[in-house]
Amino acid sequence: xxxxxxxxxxxxxxxxxxxLNQVKSKNxxxxxxxxxxxxxxxxxxxxxxxxxxxxxxxxxxxVNEYEVTNDIVYHFDFYRIADQYEALDMGIExxxxxxxxxxxxWPDKVNSLFPEHVSIINLLIAEDGGRILKIxxxxxxxxxxxx
Numbered sequence: 001x002x003x004x005x006x007x008x009x010x011x012x013x014x015x016x017x018x019x020l021n022q023v024k025s026k027n028x029x030x031x032x033x034x035x036x037x038x039x040x041x042x043x044x045x046x047x048x049x050x051x052x053x054x055x056x057x058x059x060x061x062x063v064n065e066y067e068v069t070n071d072i073v074y075h076f077d078f079y080r081i082a083d084q085y086e087a088l089d090m091g092i093e094x095x096x097x098x099x100x101x102x103x104x105x106w107p108d109k110v111n112s113l114f115p116e117h118v119s120i121i122n123l124l125i126a127e128d129g130g131r132i133l134k135i136x137x138x139x140x141x142x143x144x145x146x147x
Contacts, residue, residue: 023119032123
């Protein structure tokens, strides 16, 4: 099952609420071209979860951690990593195996490392300048399971 949503920047809070009500996994993969609004959308979702303060892209740090109401969000940006081994070296399996939120930008860099169940958000830039997102769920046969 998948759901498509067209939104504009003024609709970010409502869109973030919809996403949180739709996703079935706390491991969310964000796909979209550069400038499609992945970090902006993640920022809105973090705020809906009760996060405060500045939410920024972890392009150089690879991962940012945000405290939210009764939980933690790990926000990854794998754009700059060379391969999955860099992610393994940073302990990605520990993050993915946690009970916390994991928001992953540029997930194609670590395809073989995802947990078994993930939610997927695909972002496209609409002709009117808004965004179209598609939410879907996936069970991966290559994903690892917590034991």
